[in-house]
Amino acid sequence: MPDLSKVKTIIIVMLENRSFDHMLGHLSHPSFGNNKEVDGLGYPYRKYENLYNSAPYPPFIINKDEMLLDDAPHEREEIKTQLAYSDVTGTYTMSGFVEAYFNKSLNEVQNPMVMGFYRPDLVPITTFLANNFAVCDRWFSPLPTSTVPNRLMALGGDTRVDKTGGITEFFRPLDDILLDWLDEREIKWRVYHAGISFFALLRRFSDVLGPKFRSFNKFPGDFYYENENESPEVVIIEPSYYDAPRIGDQPNDNHAPLSIGFGEQFLREIYQAVTSNPKKWSETVMIVTYDEHGGFYDHVPPLMISYEPPDREFAKFKSTGPRVPTIIVSPFVSKGSVIHNHFDHTSILQFIAERFAPTENGYSPSVNKRKEDGIDSISKVLRLNNPRKRIPAIHNDIIISQAEFGNDKKKKGLMQTKFKKAALEMIRQEPVKTNKIYPGIIQWQITNKLI
Amino acid sequence: MRNSYLSNLIIISAFFLLLISCKPKVNSFSANPNYICQGETTTVIWDITGSALLYASPPLTSTGEVPSVGQRQFQLESTTKFIISALRNKYRSEKREQDVVVFSNIEKKPIITPTEINPKGGLVAIETDVWGDISDLMLIENISNKSDRKLIVKHGGVTVEISENGSSNKMKGLMINGDWEMYADLKPGEVIGDPNNSPPDRLGIEVTLSCKRRQ
Numbered sequence: 021m022p023d024l025s026k027v028k029t030i031i032i033v034m035l036e037n038r039s040f041d042h043m044l045g046h047l048s049h050p051s052f053g054n055n056k057e058v059d060g061l062g063y064p065y066r067k068y069e070n071l072y073n074s075a076p077y078p079p080f081i082i083n084k085d086e087m088l089l090d091d092a093p094h095e096r097e098e099i100k101t102q103l104a105y106s107d108v109t110g111t112y113t114m115s116g117f118v119e120a121y122f123n124k125s126l127n128e129v130q131n132p133m134v135m136g137f138y139r140p141d142l143v144p145i146t147t148f149l150a151n152n153f154a155v156c157d158r159w160f161s162p163l164p165t166s167t168v169p170n171r172l173m174a175l176g177g178d179t180r181v182d183k184t185g186g187i188t189e190f191f192r193p194l195d196d197i198l199l200d201w202l203d204e205r206e207i208k209w210r211v212y213h214a215g216i217s218f219f220a221l222l223r224r225f226s227d228v229l230g231p232k233f234r235s236f237n238k239f240p241g242d243f244y245y246e247n248e249n250e251s252p253e254v255v256i257i258e259p260s261y262y263d264a265p266r267i268g269d270q271p272n273d274n275h276a277p278l279s280i281g282f283g284e285q286f287l288r289e290i291y292q293a294v295t296s297n298p299k300k301w302s303e304t305v306m307i308v309t310y311d312e313h314g315g316f317y318d319h320v321p322p323l324m325i326s327y328e329p330p331d332r333e334f335a336k337f338k339s340t341g342p343r344v345p346t347i348i349v350s351p352f353v354s355k356g357s358v359i360h361n362h363f364d365h366t367s368i369l370q371f372i373a374e375r376f377a378p379t380e381n382g383y384s385p386s387v388n389k390r391k392e393d394g395i396d397s398i399s400k401v402l403r404l405n406n407p408r409k410r411i412p413a414i415h416n417d418i419i420i421s422q423a424e425f426g427n428d429k430k431k432k433g434l435m436q437t438k439f440k441k442a443a444l445e446m447i448r449q450e451p452v453k454t455n456k457i458y459p460g461i462i463q464w465q466i467t468n469k470l471i
Numbered sequence: 472m473r474n475s476y477l478s479n480l481i482i483i484s485a486f487f488l489l490l491i492s493c494k495p496k497v498n499s500f501s502a503n504p505n506y507i508c509q510g511e512t513t514t515v516i517w518d519i520t521g522s523a524l525l526y527a528s529p530p531l532t533s534t535g536e537v538p539s540v541g542q543r544q545f546q547l548e549s550t551t552k553f554i555i556s557a558l559r560n561k562y563r564s565e566k567r568e569q570d571v572v573v574f575s576n577i578e579k580k581p582i583i584t585p586t587e588i589n590p591k592g593g594l595v596a597i598e599t600d601v602w603g604d605i606s607d608l609m610l611i612e613n614i615s616n617k618s619d620r621k622l623i624v625k626h627g628g629v630t631v632e633i634s635e636n637g638s639s640n641k642m643k644g645l646m647i648n649g650d651w652e653m654y655a656d657l658k659p660g661e662v663i664g665d666p667n668n669s670p671p672d673r674l675g676i677e678v679t680l681s682c683k684r685r686q
Binding site: 075111 | 550552566567568570572580581582583584585586587588594598600601651663664665666669670671672673
């Protein structure tokens with residue numbers, strides 16, 4: 021492990037709703053990467069078969085990047101079905117993904133999309149990053165539930181909600197999150213957003229409309245030109261969320277049913293930006309991960325690490341969620357390394373505390389408890405004392421998804437409603453600033469007859 | 472004044488009607504029957520708001536652009552995926568899929584079911600919903616054990632014992648629908664609930680079926 025003071029910039033990129041096997045299972049597959057070091061997919065498929073009405077459903081290769089038929093179920097109760105705990109084996113059998121999907125979907129097809137996994141050429145940037153940096157094949161979403169609780173765990177190590185649906189407020193405004201923790205310690209941070217920020221859902225409008233939140237379009241220039249005194253030490257890069265109001269940018273968070281090409285292009289732009297300045301790159305650790313598995317199949321049972329909320333707002337979780345694809349992109353990792361340590365999103369918080377507040381007793385009691393339960397810090401991935409000199413070059417071909425963009429009004433999920441409410445509230449409170457930061461938002465209001 | 476009001480109302484109503492009609496939607500899409508024997512026909516029925524495109528994989532004639540509401544019959548030789556797409560333009564579409572499973576005259580179908588703890592000892596796996604749609608289509612020829620141990624299988628009032636890798640034709644002529652029960656003993660060293668030494672989470676057989684043509 022390097023002296024962590026050599027790490028000057030930590031970048032967090034959190035995409036949406038894909039499982040490890042779905043995105044990176046190909047790495048170990050004999051037809052593709054054939055890397056036996058990775059705990060991905062391979063033959064025989066029988067060991068992965070899900071059951072529905074007594075029929076087996078094995079994984080299958082997704083051969084084309086196109087808009088998927090549906091979103092897949094991924095709320096707490098649905099994930100319980102997916103994990104399929106067996107009293108006989110005393111383990112999660114991971115055999116209920118198809119059942120959960122068919123219980124919700126109108127598309128009872130022979131190859132249900134939740135069992136699909138991408139060919140490497142359909143996820144070229146993810147594959148490139150995996151082959152050139154460090155894949156964590158035991159990185160789990162913290163909780164077996166949906167987006168909001170898992171993102172809150174990533175942003176603060178605690179959540180007071182156990183699902184995305186059925187709530188009026190996502191997070192109590194008084195609760196501190198990572199941004200507050202950093203402010204208290206005068207650690208510079210910045211959020212770059214490709215669309216409306218997730219933080220708007222937390223009603224942190226003064227932050228979202230403030231100087232530390234910048235359009236993703238500014239990121240390449242900022243990273244290249246800013247000197248060390250100006251540069252943020254912690255950077256959060258947010259995609260354009262599928263569920264957020266569309267204000268011009270193509271959604272690229274990889275939330276189903278989005279095709280995957282848009283997210284790949286987003287990753288390519290990020291990688292090219294962070295490697296554009298070799299000096300800064302040599303001091304950077306970037307985490308590319310997903311908030312949760314999104315209902316897609318993964319074959320590794322979750323870790324038996326429980327979580328109880330601060331004031332017992334909901335019944336405790338007995339385990340983590342399924343694995344999510346996570347790659348640590350940094351010159352401090354060996355090319356093509358595969359890390360089997362146990363991680364979840366709170367590993368990021370552990371790492372930030374290690375790096376910026378080494379004299380303190382960790383990030384928070386909740387994060388410390390997960391550490392005691394076996395969740396490691398990202399520092400365990402950084403195994404080179406000095407940064408690699410050569411920067412792996414990414415190919416310059418533009419990734420063009422052949423898929424349709426999708427119907428803006430097709431899906432009216434809870435997250436879409438929450439995003440819409442947050443956007444309208446932000447406009448009501450700060451119309452001038454909102455229009456300045458999100459210039460397309462007035463057009464969105466007009467198009468959707470909201471004014 | 473009143474005429475002007477009425478004409479405005481008509482224009483506004485027409486505008487809203489136009490807006491509603493612009494939204495592509497699959498109102499319904501089905502194939503009936505969706506389990507057939509090889510060479511039989513199925514009827515695909517759809518009701519779309521917007522322009523309709525019907526695809527089939529593998530491709531079939533009489534697909535492509537179709538009326539917004541309609542039905543077509545297809546004689547199928549292999550399992551076919553039908554996709555209906557309602558569209559207004561490149562950016563506004565909705566689609567839905569429907570598989571029609573085509574059985575050969577002889578089909579092999581697995582019945583694989585999660586195991587539970589048998590209060591009388593060992594394991595039990597019970598399946599109560601085996602392909603209800605095809606229950607009148609497929610008749611049992613024989614059954615094979617696909618578990619790693621001896622099984623006792625009960626179905627349709629018949630009980631058979633099948634050794635590991637063995638098979639039996641004692642259920643020949645029975646329909647596949649109805650309850651299936653599979654019983655098995657633990658192997659030496661297996662401990663229920665111990666992840667490191669657990670028995671299997673599922674038991675399975677393979678049923679060989681013959682397809683009974685309806686047409």
